[in-house]
Amino acid sequence: MQGPYWLDDIDAARRTLVEIDPALARAHALTPAFAWRRRVGGFEGLFHMIVDQQVSLASAAAIWARVEAGLGGEVTPERVLATPIESLRGFGLSIQKATYGHEIARAQVDGRIDFDHLERLSDGEAITKLVAIKGVGKWTAETFLMFCEGRRDVFPGGDIALQEAMRWTDGATLRPTEKQAYARAEIWRPHRSVAAHLLWGWYGAVKRGEIALETPLS
Known part of the structure; x- marks a missing residue:
């Protein structure tokens, strides 16, 4: 596994993507330069992502701050497992997220996944271990x-925002299905993570009204 891109690498990858797929030219032209959205990795990174899901950015930050404080500043599998579900809920987690925190921690402690050496696995192998x-x-x-492991060639085909940006890219009437999105992204190897960042950046800027599509949405 390669490390995350630097700004120059992202720019070069974007230009390469346009060369191999001119349909991305509009997204590339309209979307300003962006940095890699790198987050803390390992067990802490995955638990943090679970905590952040389905809440606002402000709420997620506040809840995570309480989680860190409640765990004594050490977000480790051992600390999480030693903290009862009800105590985790007291930090602001739903019972579902608290339970998932225990499940992720137990997977590490039991040896079903090794977050400290996840880089030894291919993307496909790592995904299989994670979804288990x-x-x-x-x-x-x-x-x-x-975002947490800095992998360069991953594409979340089930992401609705990416599917919508892909629809714009190809001038299609309908969003691609998840299966179609994965197939469409194959041409972007080995820079699919940058392609995803580019499409997310384009989608977000359009939705915020910062840039306009050259053609109206259907």
Whole structure:
């Protein structure tokens, strides 16, 4: 596994993507330069992603701050397992997220996954290990590998925002299905993570009204 991109690497990858797939030219032209959205990795990174899901950015930050404080500043599998579900709920977690925190921690402690050496596994192998943990779906596994592990060639085909940006890219009437999105992204290897970042950046800027599509949405 290669490390995360630097700004120059991202720019070069974007230009390469446009060369191999001119349909991305519009997204590339309209989307400003961006940095790699790297987060803390390992067990802490995956638990953090679970905590952040389905809440606002502000709420997620507040809850995570309480989690860190409640665990004594050490977000480790051992600390999480030593903290009862009800105590985790007291930090602001739902019972589901607290349970998933225990499941992820137990997977590490039991040896079903090794977050400290996940880089030894291929992308496919890592995704298989991750989704075997209760509470970790494919989208979570893929985005974890992108943002927390810095993997360069991962594409979350089930992401609705990416599917919509792909629709814009190809001038299609309908969003691609998850299966179609994965197939469409094959041409972007080995830079699928940058392609995802580019499409997310384009999608977000359009939705915020910062840039306009050259053609109206259907």
